[in-house]
Amino acid sequence: MSERRVTMADVARRAGVSPTTASFALSGRTDMRISAASRDRVLEAARELGYRPNVTARSLRTKSTQTIGFVSDLITTTPFAGEVIRGALEAARERDHLLFITEAGGDRAAESALVHALLDRQVDAVIYATMFTRYVTPPKELYGRRVVLLNCLAPGFDAPCVVPDELEAGRDAARALLAAGHTRGIWAIGGHQTVPATPEGIIAGNERMRGLEEVLRASGARLDGVIECDWNTPDGYREVTALLAAGHRPRALVCLTDRVSMGAYQALGEAGLSVPGDVSVVSFDDQDIASVLRPALTTLKLPHYRLGRLAVELILRSGPLEAVVHRVPMPLQERASIGAPAAG
Amino acid sequence: MSERRVTMADVARRAGVSPTTASFALSGRTDMRISAASRDRVLEAARELGYRPNVTARSLRTKSTQTIGFVSDLITTTPFAGEVIRGALEAARERDHLLFITEAGGDRAAESALVHALLDRQVDAVIYATMFTRYVTPPKELYGRRVVLLNCLAPGFDAPCVVPDELEAGRDAARALLAAGHTRGIWAIGGHQTVPATPEGIIAGNERMRGLEEVLRASGARLDGVIECDWNTPDGYREVTALLAAGHRPRALVCLTDRVSMGAYQALGEAGLSVPGDVSVVSFDDQDIASVLRPALTTLKLPHYRLGRLAVELILRSGPLEAVVHRVPMPLQERASIGAPAAG
DNA sequence: TCCGTTTGTTAAATCGGATTAGCAAGGTTG
DNA sequence: CAACCTTGCTAATCCGATTTAACAAACGGA
Incomplete structure (x- = not known):
């Protein structure tokens, strides 16, 4: 998208150091010794140039894209949807991750294609969601991957599930x-x-x-x-x-x-x-x-909101995922439709 | 995410050609001469190995990530939301693009941060959406970028708008x-x-x-x-x-x-x-x-559905975007609440 | 003074593809 | 038969970072 972005090389040049030093200074790694003076100069140069790292390039090396794929059958149909996604989005945002949202519309072939599209873009993990709580068989492409099942259960599929209680x-x-x-x-x-x-x-x-x-x-x-x-x-x-x-x-x-x-x-x-x-x-x-x-x-x-949020929280928790079923409480909304029994 | 992916180098090795040849064969470019025999061998090898290109790596070179950012104020609140996203998602899917969905909740700072997060991931374009039709001032990071305004108008901001009529x-x-x-x-x-x-x-x-x-x-x-x-x-x-x-x-x-x-x-x-x-x-x-x-x-x-769909269609249309306001018809849903005037 | 550290820095390799430039073999042409 | 094209393929470079390995310079101890 338009004008050339400022790269780390630009920052290094302006700070008068090598790209290596710039990289270490910017990532704030302590295991590599950078003098306070160099570090400050790099940081200053980055600020002046408005440098922003190219996440795509970085992830080529680091294997982590700070990105999660979200695959669901139907996004639109009322009850589910909005709030689930909002919960997931907020939890992701707090952790500096972005979500690829996709919808397969219940079509297995489309589902596989979308999962491929996600994996091709190196997502770190995938949330597999359904709009109504039910048993599912996730597409084979997801086996062995970092997955959390949202609002569905898949016996035999080694992944945590998040469902309403x-x-x-x-x-x-x-x-x-x-x-x-x-x-x-x-x-x-x-x-x-x-x-x-x-x-x-x-x-x-x-x-x-x-x-x-x-x-x-x-x-x-x-x-x-x-x-x-x-x-x-x-x-x-x-x-x-x-x-x-x-x-x-x-x-x-x-x-x-x-x-x-x-x-x-x-x-x-x-x-x-x-x-x-x-x-x-x-x-x-x-x-x-x-x-x-x-x-x-x-x-x-x-x-809904908590389901979406919990799915992201689990998936971004460090360490391997445990195939546990997480049941989220359904709070009672007390309003005005219950009264004492009618006489008679 | 787990097990090493098959790379183009693997495919080239198996087909007994150079990575260059494999690249040309796989991308089906006709301006570079590849014999039918080599091409078939590469394609066959790719099939056998289940090769999938790493979109992240590719886009480092090509600058195109086949990805669109979607920034909105509120995803959840009823009327808007689901259908808009579904329309956008379907149009994107038909064109082999994926959508990063984000929600800023009406917070300008969060909005800028999200736009940065999107640009850092090299999105090809950004859809800036609001849940209720209104005038907006898009964040400055979006100026000069490929943008379509969805359900909002921004006089002075050079981008197409899509709104209901x-x-x-x-x-x-x-x-x-x-x-x-x-x-x-x-x-x-x-x-x-x-x-x-x-x-x-x-x-x-x-x-x-x-x-x-x-x-x-x-x-x-x-x-x-x-x-x-x-x-x-x-x-x-x-x-x-x-x-x-x-x-x-x-x-x-x-x-x-x-x-x-x-x-x-x-x-x-x-x-x-x-x-x-x-x-x-x-x-x-x-x-x-x-x-x-x-x-x-x-x-x-x-x-809603058509608004979302049109926004994506416009943004993926080749060539520069024209700052035109697209008004989408609001069809009359004839049901049972209109009758002849009561007598008297 | 000489040798071994510690400190600060950088050259070079890597990630997985796309692309440019060039090269060898075979075919034409004058 | 030399000069010139094609054709088919590949070595090398690039994209923008991270990371490894190595190297000077300053320092400390014997």
């Missing part, structure tokens, strides 16, 4: 309901997501439900029912409408996502039921809408 | 209302955003309003009122509630953002007014909630 979140949802006095009339909307596309449920669904039922059962409470459906707004609307139409009168709804909650709010509103007066709602994710719905939604926040 | 969007909002028969009882909620923080209004607000009023006036219609307020959900809720409480009975609301629309929906719902039966609503942005609100919101979409 969905199990504990399920427990916390139950605790929040119990604390308000709910012990019956509790329904889960969305369930494990044992829908045709994912017949065994998804990780988030399975763990949230497990934690939820575990704590409920331990307190002598239980779920009146679990409605398995997809996790979007129309699903929540449809299922809650159907539930009410069938004559049920839930006291509390555990919606598996905020989008489901929004659909539930719509159905409840149309049926003339108020939240939390008639029905309490507790949710998961803490998407933007959660705080903006009326009443504001009490939900367990997906710790 | 807010003016035409305002016109289209008016046209949508007129087409449904609305000519009076039309209120704008959010206005130019001449709030204390931005007393002169913001670009999006000013242009949307200008286009809106221009087309309305040209058809003999007009706005009954413009309510200036911030552009979030609580603002829309508060202002529409107040409007109704003051005894007004609007037939159509032009909400300056989908968030404002959501607040308007809440206020209208509480007042027992239906959309679009009693009140039509037309909005701007097309955030996620727009399609999920009931009734689904008719809105003018911010062309």
Whole structure:
């Protein structure tokens, strides 16, 4: 990009020393003896010329580019994305690293191509991320490399994973309901997501439900029912409408996502039921809408920012990486959708 | 990162030629004469060894890193972000480029530091982006560099800009209302955003309003009122509630953002007014909630994906960049919130 | 005074490619 | 047959740093 940059040779020339001396002075290495006078002259010359080292050239020799590759399936789709990247970016910036962000769109071939593009540029490490917590098989190019898995698990792949603590979140949802006095009339909307596309449920669904039922059962409470459906707004609307139409009168709804909650709010509103007066709602994710719905939604926040940040922190920690699963807590965002159970 | 990579020297050795010949064969240059036999042997050797060029090393000589820097103020905050980056990423991928994504968080010093970090890594060009359309002064390090401004304008800075066509969007909002028969009882909620923080209004607000009023006036219609307020959900809720409480009975609301629309929906719902039966609503942005609100919101979409894509396309177009403002259309997403004016 | 250190500095090699300049072998032309 | 082209290939240099090895000069001790 335009005008010739000032090189170390320029600095050395101006300071009247050899490039070697300039290099040592600039890198501040103490194992090589440089007189204070020379050092100062080099530093001064560098300052005057506005010298900046060419990281590309340096890394050719040092093998370290101060650069991390970030490969994900989908950057865009709402819940994940922004915050994860922001967390990763900030952690990287604090450590003087830059991130190559890439998106493969779920295409294996594209994924391999992108990983190659990253490795060709000598990235120091790669973060392999998915937008929804799931099991993955990283592309073979990543085997033996410095990798951290973000929001996904890969049994047999030797790398640390960073995932939300969905199990504990399920427990916390139950605790929040119990604390308000709910012990019956509790329904889960969305369930494990044992829908045709994912017949065994998804990780988030399975763990949230497990934690939820575990704590409920331990307190002598239980779920009146679990409605398995997809996790979007129309699903929540449809299922809650159907539930009410069938004559049920839930006291509390555990919606598996905020989008489901929004659909539930719509159905409840149309049926003339108020939240939390008639029905309490507790949710998961803490998407933007959660705080903006009326009443504001009490939900367990997906710790996107911290996930992204932790992935970078781990990968830049010195020493070999340990294949440990790091579970990041999902904090309860207490807002206004949980109240005491309705009488009757 | 681990195991020694195969270098061009390895390929040359295996093919029994000099590194020079290998280089020419691999880069497929026709101006240097290489016999078909040698070329095939080199290519074969490269294939067998799984050779991949070291882009870092190459760019030391060629000055081109096939890399673009992306600097923005805020990546995360909703409307912008994801889609812009996705558009940029896809366009870059199609052209075998990678993107360094960075976020300065509105901090000038951090911004300069990040631009330096990018230039130190020899990026071929830089996209300077903001999350909301506004005037900017790019950091001085970017002067004279290959830059495209994304979603912002910088008079006096010699670079192309890519921005949404807010003016035409305002016109289209008016046209949508007129087409449904609305000519009076039309209120704008959010206005130019001449709030204390931005007393002169913001670009999006000013242009949307200008286009809106221009087309309305040209058809003999007009706005009954413009309510200036911030552009979030609580603002829309508060202002529409107040409007109704003051005894007004609007037939159509032009909400300056989908968030404002959501607040308007809440206020209208509480007042027992239906959309679009009693009140039509037309909005701007097309955030996620727009399609999920009931009734689904008719809105003018911010062309995030295309903005990101166009910025990369421009920057990778060969030849010098022209300081032109590229206005990307904001398509009308016709959904269910506009109806015929209520009788009376 | 001579020899071994210590100190300060630099020439040269290296990293992995791209590029320039030149060289040998074979083919043409006059 | 000498002079001149092509053709095909390679030695050497460069890009901008880091790093190794070596070398003067000053110093200290015997």
